[in-house]
Amino acid sequence: MMTYIVFILSVIFVVSFVGFSSKPSPIYGGLVLIVSGGVGCGIIMNFGGSFLGLMVFLIYLGGMLVVFGYTTAMATEQYPEVWVSNTTVMGVFLLGLLMEVMLVLYVLKSEEVGVAFKFSGVGDWAIYDTGDSGVFSEEIMGVAALYSYGAWVVIVTGWSLLVGVLVVLEVTRGD
């Protein structure tokens, strides 16, 4: 099972994405987001990126999602929508689940058969080799490279986040 752990985690990842994309109340969306964040962290860790996974837990789940949870709790309604309360929400959730199940079966059962992509069995997801780069761990080097070669990316993404805040405040301000 450990060789296919990334595949299993990715299935849970997609199912939790379907869970919040079927638009229940934001509180329940946040709940599923926690699960998907944790599972995503697991996927990254299986590729050797322990630093990035812990970053997901700390900053994403422990910072951003906590703030989101508090603000949603302030603005929530008396009877928030669950997945089974509304036919539409349940329908979309079941449709997403069905598509994921069909995709998983397609990946598992048909070897070397591709429609638009070649899914060569489960081989793409199994971890045989963590990528040998010697003494240094790859993802720390990646983070270091972000701040040296990728300074422009940092500037652009930082500016985008600032403008994102300004845009959201401007749009929700009303008159």
Place this chain on the structure above:
Amino acid sequence: MNPLIFTTILMTVLLGTMIVMMSSHWLMIWIGFEMNLLAIIPILMKKYNPRTMEASTKYFLTQATASMLLMMAIIINLMHSGQWTITKVFNPTASIIMTSALAMKLGLTPFHFWVPEVTQGISLTSGLILLTWQKLAPMSILYQISPSINLNILLTMAVLSILVGGWGGLNQTQLRKIMAYSSIAHMGWMTAVLVYNPTLTMLNMLIYIMMTLTMFMLFIHSSSTTMLSLSHTWNKTPLTTTLILITLLSMGGLPPLSGFMPKWMIIQELTKNSSIILPTLMAIMALLNLYFYMRLTYSTSLTMFPSTNNMKMKWQFETKRITLLPPLIVMSSLLLPLTPMLSILD
């Protein structure tokens, strides 16, 4: 809106397009598109009524979908070529998905449905930015991947766009919807010649932007958003009436005005590549465009539309000062003799 924030957001729109046009890494291009989209939403929503909010939402949804498709095409390209640089797209699937994504961003048929509705719901100045500046970024990416675009798909979308742009604008009285359908048709002309000679696409884009800027500024000057209010300009500022006539005929592609130059060059380039039926069809469908421009000039410039005013000219209380209008008018009507200068554009 607070002027400082407005300036920041406007600069971010510019920065987003600049990043798209200058980057060599596919991810940065995607980031540039998203930055552009994010920052233009409050510009579209300058006035807070339900119409602008609905228009901004429609714009955001279609452009976000197109960005997602673009990301998918980028990742398929990465999977098959192993690198992130902008050259041609190596996989046919990725090329088709990327062409569809960029067509959604431009407003080509069959993804054109958002253009009239979004342009109608926003103010004239926002519509100006939407129809001119926002076309630059996707067109620059199409230019860069032009060696690997599937010809059938692009030509189908182009010809259908010219048809829809001409046919759809026929029963419109709202000026912004007319400009939207004109934009769809011009995008069709631009993408038709993209695979054969991308320089002509850029030429058409240049002249289209000048003509659309001129038209929108004339509309802003007379504060008119319907054909009815535009037809009263003879009473307000008679000079504007003549300029509207000249610019509209230039947009319709009539010689000796500059709007004829791109159409002429495109038809010449297509016939050089041994396709005769296609440019004939495109020229015939451009007549539909010309029809509703002519109808606009008929009610505006060629006739003195009945108004309630008894005098020859209304009393001028204050005139709006529109920057750059005279040079734009000159450029959008008199550039045809400069056609031999095309050789510098390569």
